[in-house]
Amino acid sequence: MPSTKKILFLPGDGIGPEVMAQVRRVMDWLVASGRASFEVEDGLVGGSAYDAHGTPLHDDTMKLALAADAVLLGAVGGPKWDNLDFSLKPERGLLRLRKDMELFANLRPALVFDALAEASSLKTELVAGLDILIVRELTGGVYFGQPRGISDLPNGERRGVNTQVYDTHEIVRVARVAFDLAGKRDKRLCSVEKANVMESGLLWREEVTKIGTTEFPDIALSHMYADNCAMQLVRQPKQFDVIVTDNLFGDLLSDCAAMLTGSLGMLPSASLGEADANGARKAMYEPVHGSAPDIAGQNKANPLATILSFSMMLRYSFDMGVEADLIDQAVRDVLADGIRTGDIMQPGKTLVGTSGMGDALLAKLAA
Amino acid sequence: MPSTKKILFLPGDGIGPEVMAQVRRVMDWLVASGRASFEVEDGLVGGSAYDAHGTPLHDDTMKLALAADAVLLGAVGGPKWDNLDFSLKPERGLLRLRKDMELFANLRPALVFDALAEASSLKTELVAGLDILIVRELTGGVYFGQPRGISDLPNGERRGVNTQVYDTHEIVRVARVAFDLAGKRDKRLCSVEKANVMESGLLWREEVTKIGTTEFPDIALSHMYADNCAMQLVRQPKQFDVIVTDNLFGDLLSDCAAMLTGSLGMLPSASLGEADANGARKAMYEPVHGSAPDIAGQNKANPLATILSFSMMLRYSFDMGVEADLIDQAVRDVLADGIRTGDIMQPGKTLVGTSGMGDALLAKLAA
Numbered sequence: 001m002p003s004t005k006k007i008l009f010l011p012g013d014g015i016g017p018e019v020m021a022q023v024r025r026v027m028d029w030l031v032a033s034g035r036a037s038f039e040v041e042d043g044l045v046g047g048s049a050y051d052a053h054g055t056p057l058h059d060d061t062m063k064l065a066l067a068a069d070a071v072l073l074g075a076v077g078g079p080k081w082d083n084l085d086f087s088l089k090p091e092r093g094l095l096r097l098r099k100d101m102e103l104f105a106n107l108r109p110a111l112v113f114d115a116l117a118e119a120s121s122l123k124t125e126l127v128a129g130l131d132i133l134i135v136r137e138l139t140g141g142v143y144f145g146q147p148r149g150i151s152d153l154p155n156g157e158r159r160g161v162n163t164q165v166y167d168t169h170e171i172v173r174v175a176r177v178a179f180d181l182a183g184k185r186d187k188r189l190c191s192v193e194k195a196n197v198m199e200s201g202l203l204w205r206e207e208v209t210k211i212g213t214t215e216f217p218d219i220a221l222s223h224m225y226a227d228n229c230a231m232q233l234v235r236q237p238k239q240f241d242v243i244v245t246d247n248l249f250g251d252l253l254s255d256c257a258a259m260l261t262g263s264l265g266m267l268p269s270a271s272l273g274e275a276d277a278n279g280a281r282k283a284m285y286e287p288v289h290g291s292a293p294d295i296a297g298q299n300k301a302n303p304l305a306t307i308l309s310f311s312m313m314l315r316y317s318f319d320m321g322v323e324a325d326l327i328d329q330a331v332r333d334v335l336a337d338g339i340r341t342g343d344i345m346q347p348g349k350t351l352v353g354t355s356g357m358g359d360a361l362l363a364k365l366a367a
Numbered sequence: 368m369p370s371t372k373k374i375l376f377l378p379g380d381g382i383g384p385e386v387m388a389q390v391r392r393v394m395d396w397l398v399a400s401g402r403a404s405f406e407v408e409d410g411l412v413g414g415s416a417y418d419a420h421g422t423p424l425h426d427d428t429m430k431l432a433l434a435a436d437a438v439l440l441g442a443v444g445g446p447k448w449d450n451l452d453f454s455l456k457p458e459r460g461l462l463r464l465r466k467d468m469e470l471f472a473n474l475r476p477a478l479v480f481d482a483l484a485e486a487s488s489l490k491t492e493l494v495a496g497l498d499i500l501i502v503r504e505l506t507g508g509v510y511f512g513q514p515r516g517i518s519d520l521p522n523g524e525r526r527g528v529n530t531q532v533y534d535t536h537e538i539v540r541v542a543r544v545a546f547d548l549a550g551k552r553d554k555r556l557c558s559v560e561k562a563n564v565m566e567s568g569l570l571w572r573e574e575v576t577k578i579g580t581t582e583f584p585d586i587a588l589s590h591m592y593a594d595n596c597a598m599q600l601v602r603q604p605k606q607f608d609v610i611v612t613d614n615l616f617g618d619l620l621s622d623c624a625a626m627l628t629g630s631l632g633m634l635p636s637a638s639l640g641e642a643d644a645n646g647a648r649k650a651m652y653e654p655v656h657g658s659a660p661d662i663a664g665q666n667k668a669n670p671l672a673t674i675l676s677f678s679m680m681l682r683y684s685f686d687m688g689v690e691a692d693l694i695d696q697a698v699r700d701v702l703a704d705g706i707r708t709g710d711i712m713q714p715g716k717t718l719v720g721t722s723g724m725g726d727a728l729l730a731k732l733a734a
């Protein structure tokens with residue numbers, strides 16, 4: 001009998017709940033087939049948490065997250081909460097989860113599925129077979145640096161301040177994760193910053209270089225300025241294997257890379273903390289897409305990114321690579337059969353809704 | 368007799384000198400045809416200035432820049448100077464010019480020339496006719512904010528710090544330039560920040576909104592997060608008219624937008640200061656491409672971006688729109704004739720070198 005995994009479900013806002021519902025079906029199948037045992041708790045985050053409790057993340061939910069073996073998050077945000085105070089915005093709930101769980105390594109694969117290569121806005125030959133992994137630092141940099149805020153100046157103007165700050169260990173630990181992952185792939189790591197303009201970027205470059213030389217001499221390390229990286233992603237994305245970069249550059253570059261695939265509705269992500277003595281790490285998994293309030297509640301959203309996020313959970317948190325492979329293969333098979341939600345619809349294919357995509361996937365798993 | 372314009376030439380490093388040489392030919396033609404009168408001085412910047420004077424920009428050169436009616440810059444940087452101290456790097460020369468001349472508004476058009484639409488890595492229909500203008504704040508934000516630097520911590524680690532800071536007037540003045548330019552185009556301005564994460568971005572959004580409402584009610588203003596903007600540029604670039612954003616986001620997004628065109632060797636830029644009582648502004652013009660050390664001195668570089676930067680100078684600094692139009696049209700005609708440098712070469716076209724491209728352009732101008 002497999003050990004029971006405690007998972008916290010945080011569906012969040014917009015399409016979050018309906019895509020998460022499809023994951024439940026996949027989990028039920030794993031349980032029914034005797035492959036796994038799960039204990040699931042549900043919590044609120046983002047706008048829905050604000051509506052219920054007046055805060056985008058209640059302390060009780062934070063406790064559940066810290067106690068869980070892994071967290072699965074849907075998406076947060078929506079126009080309904082756009083005018084809330086900075087500290088109450090839906091995003092703050094997500095950022096608190098990242099920070100308090102110390103999820104410093106954000107893994108964002110940009111993967112082109114064969115059946116969807118033509119969906120990219122890039123020429124097909126430039127993206128067919130694309131498989132990049134962006135490792136984004138997630139608990140430091142300008143997202144959390146102090147001092148920060150808006151203040152009134154004596155001259156009647158206002159001043160807005162944020163601080164980009166990185167200490168050695170913050171750079172080193174995320175670099176190690178990236179080198180490690182590169183070692184399991186094509187053994188090439190590209191580290192990205194603006195060392196020509198920012199001292200924090202220069203420190204980044206120096207520390208990554210040191211770790212590379214001393215601990216990962218077999219990984220080919222290169223360095224690139226962030227502006228050039230934005231260009232190179234558009235020009236020739238397949239030149240990259242693994243990219244490691246800071247929180248803010250990672251935010252832009254991983255979204256840019258995700259869009260190269262043409263199918264944001266397909267992309268999962270993992271956010272990992274430090275491994276403890278038993279090798280267990282805090283972890284949160286979430287689709288890259290947003291809460292898509294315009295189609296929420298209409299059974300139109302693509303659940304595959306969330307299902308693939310759950311598959312990453314099996315792989316990275318529970319060492320269930322076999323089951324993760326089953327799910328990933330089922331996703332490819334469903335696409336090969338021409339089953340499509342609206343966001344990835346192409347002429348001649350079969351349009352289904354959120355639950356219809358779940359049906360098709362379950363049928364593949366059962367087969 | 369037209370009044371004499373004082374221009375400072377700063378060819379810089381790599382291919383800088385050879386592309387600037389082609390601009391001289393265009394200037395000579397303007398003079399010979401009685402259309403203009405120029406007084407040109409030459410100076411060093413970047414690695415070549417470091418080699419000559421031990422600094423990437425000598426004070427005397429800075430004085431010349433401040434005294435000139437306009438500055439034309441080639442490009443700075445190269446592997447030769449990669450290991451210099453932060454404060455001596457070629458880039459510091461460029462950054463000092465921007466800062467000391469107070470060139471707060473950086474105009475970066477991303478324009479697809481009809482003859483080159485297929486050079487884009489994006490599908491041709493997504494970029495044909497593309498004409499975006501990115502207005503990047505250039506003298507503030509994390510590029511210049513204090514405190515900054517790398518320090519040793521008591522625990523033996525190091526800390527890298529940079530500060531993103533914007534005051535009201537810095538946001539307002541660049542926003543005015545962007546609104547103004549939008550008014551001469553499609554009357555749509557998109558302001559880009561991370562107001563959901565950074566207070567400096569929130570201030571940016573609020574101040575841009577205020578100026579829009581009070582001073583430019585006829586311009587349609589929208590707001591977008593920087594990560595989403597990186598995605599939307601790749602997904603559907605033609606949705607944009609004018610984009611205004613801060614120094615760091617502008618660095619990445621303008622390079623991303625430039626690469627969408629597929630022909631970096633074609634893109635000019637202008638950096639403008641505040642207009643004085645007579646309407647004159649400090650200004651520097653430079654191609655978007657870098658110093659390309661790999662092909663420097665080989666008569667291979669594309670001079671058109673620098674020539675188009677000179678054309679922007681005529682338009683924005685000297686009110687010589689007629690002459691600027693002549694040059695822009697000559698560039699389009701040369702491309703239509705199939706004349707190409709290596710960077711924009713396509714099957715069936717005629718490959719020329721740097722000076723050959725100059726010859727072709729001069730022939731068009733003379734015709």
Ligand SMILES: CC(C)[C@H](C(=O)O)[C@@H](O)C(=O)O
Pocket residue numbers: 091094095251563564594
């Ligand atoms: C929602 C927002 C706070 C978040 C970020 O900026 O990190 C998002 O863009 C992401 O990339 O996960």
Ligand SMILES: CC(C)[C@H](C(=O)O)[C@@H](O)C(=O)O
Pocket residue numbers: 196197227458461462618
């Ligand atoms: C060379 C470098 C300092 C510069 C910048 O970062 O601004 C360049 O990338 C640019 O965009 O002009």
